Amino acid sequence: MNKIKQDFSILIVDDDKTNRRILKELVEDEAKVLLAKNGTQAIEKAVEFVPDLIILDIVMPDMDGFAVIESLKKKRETQHIPIIFITGNTSIEAEERGLRLGAVDYISKPFHAGIVQARVHTQLQFSAHRKMLDELAHYDALTGIPNRRYFDNVVASEWRNCLQTEQAITIAVIDVDFFKNFNDTYGHLAGDKTLRAVAQALKSQMVRDRDFVARLGGEEFVVVLADSDPRRAEDVLHNCINAVRELDIAHAASECESCVTISIGCYTDFPDKNSNPLEALDMADKCLYFAKDSGRNQIHSQHSNLEHSANLHIV
Numbered sequence: 001m002n003k004i005k006q007d008f009s010i011l012i013v014d015d016d017k018t019n020r021r022i023l024k025e026l027v028e029d030e031a032k033v034l035l036a037k038n039g040t041q042a043i044e045k046a047v048e049f050v051p052d053l054i055i056l057d058i059v060m061p062d063m064d065g066f067a068v069i070e071s072l073k074k075k076r077e078t079q080h081i082p083i084i085f086i087t088g089n090t091s092i093e094a095e096e097r098g099l100r101l102g103a104v105d106y107i108s109k110p111f112h113a114g115i116v117q118a119r120v121h122t123q124l125q126f127s128a129h130r131k132m133l134d135e136l137a138h139y140d141a142l143t144g145i146p147n148r149r150y151f152d153n154v155v156a157s158e159w160r161n162c163l164q165t166e167q168a169i170t171i172a173v174i175d176v177d178f179f180k181n182f183n184d185t186y187g188h189l190a191g192d193k194t195l196r197a198v199a200q201a202l203k204s205q206m207v208r209d210r211d212f213v214a215r216l217g218g219e220e221f222v223v224v225l226a227d228s229d230p231r232r233a234e235d236v237l238h239n240c241i242n243a244v245r246e247l248d249i250a251h252a253a254s255e256c257e258s259c260v261t262i263s264i265g266c267y268t269d270f271p272d273k274n275s276n277p278l279e280a281l282d283m284a285d286k287c288l289y290f291a292k293d294s295g296r297n298q299i300h301s302q303h304s305n306l307e308h309s310a311n312l313h314i315v
């Protein structure tokens with residue numbers, strides 16, 4: 001059996017210290033092991049570390065394994081984590097309940113070491129495939145940053161968060177200036193290299209955990225700044241413009257500068273029940289056209305209920 005080589009982690013949840021130690025020894029060749037001795041600790045560690053697999057005991061004081069799995073399946077950040085029950089409860093009813101609650105496997109104690117290892121190995125292989133599919137589905141192949149699909153998920157969930165917390169959300173659409181001319185002058189491969197460099201420059205400005213940048217397609221990128229003061233959002237976007245200029249990629253065919261630059265359309269909204277992220281994206285896109293019409297290499301920003309609209313030139 002080939003060991004899984006990727007960086008995996010497994011959370012072992014058992015109230016019995018000896019069981020925790022034995023299980024740890026069985027799986028530690030395949031993955032980094034985290035330990036929890038009760039249900040509360042298990043949930044805390046699952047949320048904090050989001051392990052690739054959880055091995056869960058059922059009979060524990062205070063909170064049993066069924067309550068733990070129910071709680072984990074309700075949380076967005078942990079609901080996808082596969083869970084194997086390992087338990088002394090050998091009844092058919094318990095096994096059926098565990099599987100119906102979403103466990104991927106059910107192993108009875110006393111367990112056979114080789115069987116535990118084989119089943120854990122199988123689940124880690126599934127995890128490896130899931131990760132690969134997730135990568136393909138959510139990341140842009142050229143630049144390595146999140147893609148349009150990932151953006152759609154993030155903006156929808158951040159919109160809901162900001163609606164609940166009554167915080168502002170900023171969506172900014174970013175376009176590389178005169179990129180067709182760039183390709184025509186320097187070739188498509190140089191164009192690809194530039195898109196990768198621009199993506200990294202934008203990513204380097206996403207300094208807070210929730211700051212998000214994705215490639216929308218072609219030479220267009222999008223930034224989401226949730227729970228962010230509009231002034232801070234504008235600062236971040238200024239920094240994006242400067243970071244791209246500082247790449248200092250020659251662009252002899254640009255009609256606004258001698259190096260590669262970007263234009264940004266920025267829309268800030270306080271979400272309410274009548275607004276939605278797609279409309280906000282559309283507004284940001286309209287702002288982008290203003291920025292382009294006004295000479296490119298600049299931000300045009302608008303705020304929904306602040307009656308504020310401005311062109312911010314970068315020198």
Ligand SMILES: Nc1nc2c(ncn2[C@@H]2O[C@H](COP(=O)(O)OP(=O)(O)OP(=O)(O)O)[C@@H](O)[C@H]2O)c(=O)[nH]1
Binds near residue numbers: 142175179219
């Ligand atoms: N190298 C490269 N070029 C791409 C890629 N995707 C889109 N493009 C090119 O990006 C260019 C976009 O051209 P336009 O939409 O006319 O935009 P522009 O030339 O930047 O003009 P403005 O937006 O008005 O400044 C086209 O030439 C596309 O072929 C890609 O993945 N790699």
